[in-house]
Amino acid sequence: MTESRNTGERSLSTRLRTAKGRTTASQKWLERQLNDPYVRAAKAQGWRSRAAFKIIELDERFKLFRPNQRIVDLGAAPGGWTQVAVKRAGERGKVVALDILPMDPISGAIVLQGDFNEESAEQAVLEALDGPADLVMSDIAPNTTGHNATDHLRILALVELATNFAHNVLSPGGAFVAKVFQGGTERELLAALKRDYATVRHAKPPASRKDSSEMYVVAQGFRGGPQGNTGP
Template identity: 70%
Template sequence: MAPPPRNLHTKLKTAKGRSTASQRWLARQLNDPYVKAAKAAGWRSRAAFKLLDLDAKFHLLRPGMRVVDLGAAPGGWTQVALKAVGEAGHVVALDLLPMDPVPGAVVLQGDFQEEAAERAVIEALGGKADLVLSDMAPNTTGHNATDHLRIMALGELALDFAERVLAPGGGFAAKLFQGGAERAMLDRLRQGFTRVAHAKPPSSRKESSELYVVATGFRGGNLDAAGRRE
């Protein structure tokens, strides 16, 4: 989708009591056109535009779908998914953190790695999912190699979840960081899905190393000991 218009640079009125990192973050938020556009459109976060971008490119969302949004807070992706699937669809948002209700979606608080949370998701969907979304990212340490490994581990856990709850033909989209190790995950995805790609949405900040992996056409079944789909 086309980027929102850029406005004149806004300066902080005062930096008193704020750390340098806090000042940088606030200045970036004040001058980010996607932050302003998200507020104007009623999205809960600028991240909503990332899912809109991915959907425009890969056609992930359709009316009537059953969608799971992992790490959903504050709810931007949930809003986008809910609008796309319509009244005939189902959207379940799951996060460790409390999240304000999104009318029309089921909002659950819990750990997606726990069996009880997984059961609750499937029960709320009324069956297997058509799409699992994950915009999750761990807290960064500032050490690029460590941060890359941490988000890759989180992405693999999200994929584990997706392989358990997806219906055949379903899709998966998750955030990763560029850094080389994502190739192993792409190889794994190609075993389980018919189409796999990765993309950096236009709404992703240029300085960010994040990218998104998108997989569609879930084959179903489990991997055997040799890594082949059963």
């Protein structure tokens, strides 16, 4: 199947009749899903989530994928990013999907269940890859509270943990992609990324909803050694 970002957007919209027991927020979410061209395109093209288009668009801009890569997808469920990684890495690539929740198998990927913050999960990923990673991806986001400052701190904490994980498993020249919220990464974390990677940029792919505060930090050209050995 040829990948396509043609979302087939139409001017028509669908409205749901209010169902008994359905909250207003639930009603709005369902209407948004029904009218989202990326949701429809993901279903038509066999992607498990609309998020697949985000990593496709980031790849088009930053050239993240190449054949035969070793790739780790953190917080992978339901698996949209993993599907894209498998296709882009090819038959000789290795893709490991890790999530704290159970996840349905994906052909061509090794699916692991565990907390990426635990050393045992890190070791399991390296064993599954049979070597250091070329790319670590993280689309993880905490449950939002509606309080911007709190949500920002929560996502930063997750990004810091994902950054540490990437530092421990990436090979020289590797790349790291992670979701952050508007405002980007904090000064200390950004300084650490700029120290450890040749280039660090922020991007909001077109597939990210306009009313969403999410964006992505893309760090490329890891300066460390195998399994994060940066030397003295």
